[in-house]
Amino acid sequence: MSRNSPAPDYSALLQDLTGVMPVERLVTDPLRRLAYGTDASFYRLVPQVVAEVRDEAEVKGVLAACRRHGASVTFRAAGTSLSGQAVSDSVLMILGSGWTQATVEDEGRRIRLQPGVIGADANRRLAAFARKIGPDPASIDSCKIGGIAANNASGMCCGTSDNSYQTLMSMRLVLADGTLVDTGDADSVAAFRASHAGLLDKLDDMGKRVRADETLAGRIRHKFAIKNTTGYSLNALVDFTDPLDILTHLMIGSEGTLGFIAEITYRTVPEHAHKASALLLFPDIAEACRAVVLLKQAPVSAVELMDRASLRSVEDKPGMPAQIRGLAEGVTALLVEARGETAESLSATLAEIGAVLGGVTTLFPPDFTTDPAEYGKLWKIRKGLFPAVGAVRPVGTTVIIEDVAFPIASLAAATVDLEHLCRKHGYDEAIIFGHALDGNLHFVFTQDFGIKAEVDRYARFMDEVAELVVGKYDGSLKAEHGTGRNMAPFVEMEWGAEATGLMWDIKHLLDAQGLLNPGVLLDRDPKAHLNNLKPLPAADALVDTCIECGFCERMCPSHGLTLSPRQRITSWREISRRAAAGENSDALRRLYDYQGIDTCAACGLCATACPVGIETGLLTKSLRGRRLGGAAHAVGQWTANHYGAAMSATRLGLSAAALVSKVAGPGTMAAMANGLRKLSGGRTPKVGEHLPTGADFTPPVNAQVGERVVYFPTCAGRAMGPASGDPEKDSLPTVMTRVLQRAGFGVVMPDGLDNLCCGQAFESKGLAATADAKAAELEAALFKASDHGRLPIIMDASACTWRMKTYLGERLKVLDSVEFLHDSVLPRLKPARQDQPVLVHVNCGARKQGLDDKMIGLAKACARNAVVPEAVGCCGFAGDKGFTTPELNDHALRHLAPQVPQGCEAGYSSNRTCEIGLADHADVPYRSIVYLLDRVTR
Numbered sequence: 001m002s003r004n005s006p007a008p009d010y011s012a013l014l015q016d017l018t019g020v021m022p023v024e025r026l027v028t029d030p031l032r033r034l035a036y037g038t039d040a041s042f043y044r045l046v047p048q049v050v051a052e053v054r055d056e057a058e059v060k061g062v063l064a065a066c067r068r069h070g071a072s073v074t075f076r077a078a079g080t081s082l083s084g085q086a087v088s089d090s091v092l093m094i095l096g097s098g099w100t101q102a103t104v105e106d107e108g109r110r111i112r113l114q115p116g117v118i119g120a121d122a123n124r125r126l127a128a129f130a131r132k133i134g135p136d137p138a139s140i141d142s143c144k145i146g147g148i149a150a151n152n153a154s155g156m157c158c159g160t161s162d163n164s165y166q167t168l169m170s171m172r173l174v175l176a177d178g179t180l181v182d183t184g185d186a187d188s189v190a191a192f193r194a195s196h197a198g199l200l201d202k203l204d205d206m207g208k209r210v211r212a213d214e215t216l217a218g219r220i221r222h223k224f225a226i227k228n229t230t231g232y233s234l235n236a237l238v239d240f241t242d243p244l245d246i247l248t249h250l251m252i253g254s255e256g257t258l259g260f261i262a263e264i265t266y267r268t269v270p271e272h273a274h275k276a277s278a279l280l281l282f283p284d285i286a287e288a289c290r291a292v293v294l295l296k297q298a299p300v301s302a303v304e305l306m307d308r309a310s311l312r313s314v315e316d317k318p319g320m321p322a323q324i325r326g327l328a329e330g331v332t333a334l335l336v337e338a339r340g341e342t343a344e345s346l347s348a349t350l351a352e353i354g355a356v357l358g359g360v361t362t363l364f365p366p367d368f369t370t371d372p373a374e375y376g377k378l379w380k381i382r383k384g385l386f387p388a389v390g391a392v393r394p395v396g397t398t399v400i401i402e403d404v405a406f407p408i409a410s411l412a413a414a415t416v417d418l419e420h421l422c423r424k425h426g427y428d429e430a431i432i433f434g435h436a437l438d439g440n441l442h443f444v445f446t447q448d449f450g451i452k453a454e455v456d457r458y459a460r461f462m463d464e465v466a467e468l469v470v471g472k473y474d475g476s477l478k479a480e481h482g483t484g485r486n487m488a489p490f491v492e493m494e495w496g497a498e499a500t501g502l503m504w505d506i507k508h509l510l511d512a513q514g515l516l517n518p519g520v521l522l523d524r525d526p527k528a529h530l531n532n533l534k535p536l537p538a539a540d541a542l543v544d545t546c547i548e549c550g551f552c553e554r555m556c557p558s559h560g561l562t563l564s565p566r567q568r569i570t571s572w573r574e575i576s577r578r579a580a581a582g583e584n585s586d587a588l589r590r591l592y593d594y595q596g597i598d599t600c601a602a603c604g605l606c607a608t609a610c611p612v613g614i615e616t617g618l619l620t621k622s623l624r625g626r627r628l629g630g631a632a633h634a635v636g637q638w639t640a641n642h643y644g645a646a647m648s649a650t651r652l653g654l655s656a657a658a659l660v661s662k663v664a665g666p667g668t669m670a671a672m673a674n675g676l677r678k679l680s681g682g683r684t685p686k687v688g689e690h691l692p693t694g695a696d697f698t699p700p701v702n703a704q705v706g707e708r709v710v711y712f713p714t715c716a717g718r719a720m721g722p723a724s725g726d727p728e729k730d731s732l733p734t735v736m737t738r739v740l741q742r743a744g745f746g747v748v749m750p751d752g753l754d755n756l757c758c759g760q761a762f763e764s765k766g767l768a769a770t771a772d773a774k775a776a777e778l779e780a781a782l783f784k785a786s787d788h789g790r791l792p793i794i795m796d797a798s799a800c801t802w803r804m805k806t807y808l809g810e811r812l813k814v815l816d817s818v819e820f821l822h823d824s825v826l827p828r829l830k831p832a833r834q835d836q837p838v839l840v841h842v843n844c845g846a847r848k849q850g851l852d853d854k855m856i857g858l859a860k861a862c863a864r865n866a867v868v869p870e871a872v873g874c875c876g877f878a879g880d881k882g883f884t885t886p887e888l889n890d891h892a893l894r895h896l897a898p899q900v901p902q903g904c905e906a907g908y909s910s911n912r913t914c915e916i917g918l919a920d921h922a923d924v925p926y927r928s929i930v931y932l933l934d935r936v937t938r
Contacts, residue, residue, distance in 0.1 A: 020061030083484020115146025134162030152253035625766030703746025798845030
């Protein structure tokens, strides 16, 4: 689409799109459009329409509608792109559910993947075969295959030999004209060769002309000898003679400007289990780079370079090795990894590497470790660099990570020049690190795009960077992050007019109307990289360090229903900006109440994936507290003061519901309750067939002698018994006490049990002061019961354990039931493993405590078949959200039911409220993991 073309009629387009997909998957409200206007880059474009496509037919339908209306369209996978590839001011096509098929073939030697598969999930499928996909970007736990292929993303180990371009075997792709071709299917290929003979002939002719031009062909080969994602993959024209191969390899790295990758088949690469790493310190950059040149010929899998500023940025962080502190200026580090198929082959590899390193000077002798804990600490240095800058940047600035590549022979001089250039332009905080074997350097700095003078400084800096990389060293302006928007104006500078003209020819051939992701990869505007810069205004100290990378999104139960953590922060930033500027934000605030606040589970899992440790749920809870009126605070305080009575009322209510369920049946009881909910407009709670009964529990007499432990039965376990249809009838505290006593422990419970609470329920509502007051009461009771902290303290709900661990710090030692059962109880018992399969759910509280392996280990010690369902993270029940906002629970557990194994006895977890929603969606009972241990050790 030409810049001078009339603007599309988006109302007419939207009407057209309703014939392609359900209207509920066409996002038009201003809050979510704003939220989807952000990717991991420093650009913002707010789409007019966001279309959530579920299959290839919908992709073709959206493309057809956009062609009819002359509207541009951008494809988006995870939105972790760093160069602005995944934003649009027109139609943004996002992947809905249905794009996550992964098929392992030929004993793991190849894998067929749809674009919605997360890279790390593909590798998990391949782990049993000791294989992995070649690309290994740093964002592999979050980014999706569609983006990995479209950006030709690489990483620390794959270099130029194992990226998507090199490991591509076949592809299903949808062209701009709506044609679908599967290059792995002979019939599809034959049909395409017939229908698109003209297009293939032009590609064939283009390839022949390039290969015949020795100067141009040589130039292309030279450019791709190092990492290069600037512009299109012109190497396809010299590497292949079949125009279909040329086409598919041009799609790699095309950033959604040539077509839609609907499926890709990769040749996989070995994933050796035996690894060793060493941190090598050199007196200066020159010696480090001399070592890189030598190591290039050695059997190393990764060599990461870190300059002195990089080491300084993390040297005081927890867990960092002592040797990186207090180093002299100029000291440069190389983090080296080697791998082997066997321990013996690894030893031989290390000996070979040691011989190579004998030719260079290091500050300390090379010391390779094969201990996973030790080399994990070393890689923590490298992985902490980007967050280290992002977390300490001034509020209102963004953190930028650029990536370039130089010929290895020039790496030392180029690194020094790059350091000088950063200081020249006032980017004193900048750090430089990268994949040294490929001459690939990343430099990270902070930038304020809210001040014109700062934008001008950035523009001068980027001009000089381009001149340095291309003019002085003939390197790559983009090595692995993709050209995107911020290098599109520099493509001709790097490639020259002839090669760039070839790229424009490719674009026009495959996208004649120019509708696919315009402004990305190629742009004739020399200042395009300075347009649509994203503001990052102050919003709240709880989230101001957010860099909007999107790593959090895969953890969030509401992502795809309403907003993700990144989108909540983006939206609140805009609302805060408008408030500070005196602009009206009422419409956004009204939408945010539901999309941002009410549907946030506040589970905290986002923090476990966030590079800078942000827990967006803390913002949500703070906002909940701010919008509560005085009456709500008074009710919360009354409840806290009369907690025993509130728990008694809960038990009575559940007992009454259980009586109805017994008389009418669970299905009828649930239907009646939900009919009432519908009539009330959602004001009454949703009730499922697995609603708990009222708990029946009498605390035992406290043990006075023997190996005593303090057991605090949490509120949910004291109030909620098993569901009325569950074969188990005893309450959680009864079963926990029984198992502890069976293992030889004497159980002690704190005084005043009925009134005690950790405060979790109050905190989640935004009643922070009330929550902390209840936690303080509990602390005092636990302090007394544990003989001033001498006895172990066990809690039976992981969310509550996490709450008290966070609140108490080091004042008292509290243990989750999962860890105590695994570490201290299981070794004393002799479980008779049951044959019936069980489901295992590691809830958010357990995950945040790092108890995944212990929960699964307990289950596997008790059952021969313990199934952990894929793509089931936070259950979204969130205390009472499963009753009040059930769509959150429904969305979070949408993948659960199909994974229930035949003959499943039950599901097991460690949060009573989570278990309600899980049971409703799996249609089998869910209980605490202690019930399973009790069953097999009776």
